[in-house]
Every structure is written in structure tokens, then in C-alpha cells.
């Protein structure tokens with residue numbers, strides 16, 4: 275399997291082994307999780323399934339960022355305690371990902387790793403990598419000539435993107451506009467924790483450095499997340515990793531593109547989203563899963579169309595019928611083609627179209643090859659469609 279590494283700027287052959295790890299940055303907040311998020315989550319799930327089918331043992335870690343900025347104002351707006359909102363969100367998300375066959379081995383929560391975040395920040399401070407402005411601890415990027423090597427953004431673009439995505443490049447007193455928050459004082463109603471450098475809460479990026487180290491060890495073979503996390507989140511995470519001893523080394527940074535809808539990137543702020551919740555209320559969860567995969571390519575994205583769910587329901591019914599038939603045409607060419615699409619940057623949409631070919635031939639012409647139904651069942655298994663709910 276080849277995956278495009280954002281940092282190295284080229285496709286990298288994934289080395290199959292019996293101790294691999296895949297770390298994926300999860301979705302927060304869940305109430306607005308949309309089909310674009312599902313396509314991304316399914317991408318990494320399919321990668322893990324495919325690697326396992328090739329003999330790998332893969333540990334999948336999908337973190338939950340439960341001490342996060344977007345949740346704080348919402349709890350205030352809804353006038354409910356912060357942790358009530360978080361528990362609601364997390365249990366809904368867990369129920370839905372189970373229905374969607376989105377598996378992981380561990381789902382670490384940021385709130386359960388505060389102590390380790392505090393010690394990581396202390397380690398950075400001891401190494402001269404932090405400074406404070408009014409209780410906020412910043413990570414100092416100036417000693418790190420490699421800052422920017424994950425995203426390849428130039429400085430102006432980094433500053434602008436940081437401003438758009440919750441950073442504070444314009445705050446007075448910062449040594450560098452790109453220095454980012456490791457720890458900050460909590461506002462009333464926000465979660466807060468004790469730390470030697472003051473009571474408060476962690477910044478956005480420190481959690482992933484700590485959780486990846488704790489749950490994947492020194493090596494993350496594949497680090498995933500949406501393309502919108504390349505900067506600042508993953509750039510900052512990589513900088514933090516470099517500043518610590520015994521930190522994680524990432525083999526491949528593989529990002530999945532955002533999905534378009536009505537001509538623009540699906541986003542809550544633009545209002546052009548199709549909520550996962552709404553689809554799951556109307557369709558079988560395997561139909562929803564197949565709908566999100568059927569036209570998606572992690573490298574290029576794709577456009578969501580409203581008829582995809584109905585189309586997927588029909589497709590799933592056909593695939594299931596073909597998988598239950600006794601014979602079909604010689605499956606070998608299509609089988610090779612299917613896996614070559616999957617192994618080329620998880621070209622999901624193309625792989626689905628190739629599978630359709632074998633399914634259609636089986637249902638239309640039949641055949642005399644008893645391997646075909648098994649091959650179709652394997653396609654469904656690697657795409658995570660094995661249970662129809």
C-alpha cells in the first residue's frame with residue numbers, strides 16, 4: 275500500500291509489520307459531525323482493515339479531544355455543565371461509530387492525560403522552549419528551524435491560517451506570532467486543572483503529542499486526520515515532539531481531503547453540511563458508510579450529492595445479493611484491480627466502481643466460478659460493510 279506523506283511530499287510504500295500503529299485525530303465537537311467527517315474516519319478504518327488483510331497487526335488509536343475550545347462556548351450557550359455536554363457527545367459518537375463499523379483499539383481522551391501533558395510542558399520549559407504571558411504558557415518555535423516541514427506553508431500562510439483556525443498570532447507580547455498555546459488559564463465554567471505553572475487547561479495541540487506517545491510509543495507508522503489539521507495542529511504537534519526526549523516519530527503523515535457540498539468545502543460555519551446524525555436516522559448504518567465511501571478519494575476529496583444515500587442503499591442490496599450467490603464470472607482481474615485502487619492512496623470511489631463491475635456481471639450473467647461470491651464478501655469486509663444493520 276502506498277500513501278502520500280504530506281511532510282515528505284510523495285507516496286511512501288507502507289512497510290507491513292506485526293507491530294504497526296495508526297493514530298487518527300478524532301472529531302470534535304460531535305454534534306456537527308457530517309458526512310465529510312465520516313468519509314475521513316472510514317478512510318483510516320479501511321487502511322487498518324486492508325493492512326490487517328495483508329498480514330499486519332495494527333493498533334488504531336483515535337483520540338477524543340474533550341477539553342476543546344469549540345465545546346466551551348456551546349456548553350455556555352446551552353446553559354449546561356461542560357462535562358454533561360462532553361459525556362452526551364462522546365456517548366452519542368461512540369454509539370454511532372459502532373453502528374458504522376468504525377473500529378479502534380483505544381480511544382484516549384485528552385481529559386485523562388492531563389498529568390502527562392503537564393509533565394511534557396515542564397520538560398519543554400526546562401529545555402527553554404516555553405514562556406509565559408499573563409498565565410498563558412506559549413511554545414517557543416524560534417529555536418526550531420524545522421517548523422513548517424509538515425505543512426510546507428510559507429510564513430505568511432502559516433500566520434494567516436493560524437489566525438483563521440483559533441490561533442492568536444496578533445496577541446501583544448508574543449515573541450513570534452506563530453508561538454502557540456500549551457496551557458492557558460480557564461475562564462469561568464471551563465474545565466480546570468492544577469499545574470505548577472498555574473491552574474488552567476491545556477492548549478489544542480499538546481494532547482496529541484502526549485496521547486500518541488503514550489498509546490503508540492516511539493513510533494506512529496501512519497498519522498492521520500483531516501487536511502484542515504495539517505496546519506496548525508499537526509505542524510505544532512510535530513514541533514512539540516521534536517522538543518521532547520522519548521517522543522514519537524511519525525512515519526507517514528497521511529491526510530484526508532475535506533468533502534465538498536454544493537460547490538464548497540463542507541463546513542459548519544458555511545452551513546453546507548449533511549449531518550451524520552440525520553443520515554443515520556433515515557438509513558441503515560451500512561448504507562451510510564457505503565454512501566460516504568462511494569465517491570470519495572482521500573487525496574482529492576469529492577463532492578457529496580444528496581442522492582448518494584439512496585444510491586448506496588441500492589448498491590448495498592446488489593452487493594449483498596451477489597455475495598450470497600453461488601457462482602460468478604472469473605473474479606481475478608477485477609480483484610487485482612480493486613486492491614490496486616485501494617493500495618494507491620485508498621482510492622475508495624474508484625475501488626467501489628471496480629467492485630460494481632464484478633457485482634453487475636455476477637447478477638446479470640452469472641458464471642461458473644465459485645470463488646466470486648467470496649471475493650465480493652472480501653471487498654465488503656475490507657470496506658467495513660460486513661454487518662448489515
Ligand SMILES: [Zn+2]
Pocket residue numbers: 298299300482507
Ligand atoms: Zn490531534
